[in-house]
Amino acid sequence: MREQIVDAAFEQFHRHGYNACGVKLITDSAGVPKGSFYNHFESKEALALVVMDRYGETRHLDELRTPDTPPLTRLRNHFDALARDIVEFGYERGCVYGNFSTEAADHIPAIRDGVRAAFDLWAAAITATLREAQEDGTLTNAQSPETLARFLLNAWEGAIVGERAAKDGSSFAAFFTIAFEVVLH
Template sequence: MREQIVDAAFEQFHKHGYNACGVKLITDSAKVPKGSFYNHFESKEALALVVMDRYGQTRHLDELQTPKTAPLARLRHHFEALAQDIVDLGYERGCVYGNFSTEAADHIPAIRAGVEAAFGHWANAIAATIREAQDDRSVTTTQSPETLARFLLNSWEGAIVGERAAKDGTSFAAFFTVVFEVVLR
């Protein structure tokens, strides 16, 4: 039953956001009684942290660190995979981390901390790949891997914000052009 609730919450949080998605919507969608929720989770907030953790496993981070291809190709592939996920959803739903950051970080300290940790983990994985690319001289060393990684991650989150409004691919295209032709040169 716990698994059913987590699966449903993943889907509903992603679709509706944190605030518009109540416990009742989650338990209805999981087809379990509302009362059973609190046998498994202390709060909606606690469930949101479990959902973030599961979302992290779908973020293609392992591919970033698999040294089968050149580091710069892996970076591009990483963002292409993230983009494809969103294109497949018709540019809807966005990124769970970005959504939670925007909707809930100001008001719920545990969610703020969860998103901060998730972004930090992700930025570290990107930075490690950029460091490899700087070592093999496919990226210049004028900026630190950490600064570039944080910038790339945020720019990706912002491209998603742009696409949710326009839903036409322009923001994703601008991201790939500027990141791979200008920033990581």
């Protein structure tokens, strides 16, 4: 039953965001009685942290670590995979991290800590890839890889914000053009 609740929460948090997704929506969607929720989770907040962990496993960080692929190609594959996931949902739902950061980080310390840790882990994986590209000479931009990684991660999150409104691919297109043709020169 715990697994059913986590599966349903993954779907409903992603679809509705943090505030619009209540415990009842989750238990209804899981097909379990609302009362059973608190046998498995202390709070909606605690479940949201489990969902964030599970979401992390789907963030295509493995694309950044594929052996025998040039680092900037791996980075491109990483963002291509992230984009495909969002296009598949018709530019809806966005990124769970970005959604939780926007909706809940100001008000719920544990959510804020979880999002910050997730962004830091992701930024570190991008940083390592960029450092490799600087070392093998495919990235001539000499800015610190940490700064470049944080910028790219945020630019991606912002492209998602843009697509939530436009849903026409223009923000993703601008991201890929400027990130890969200008920033990563």
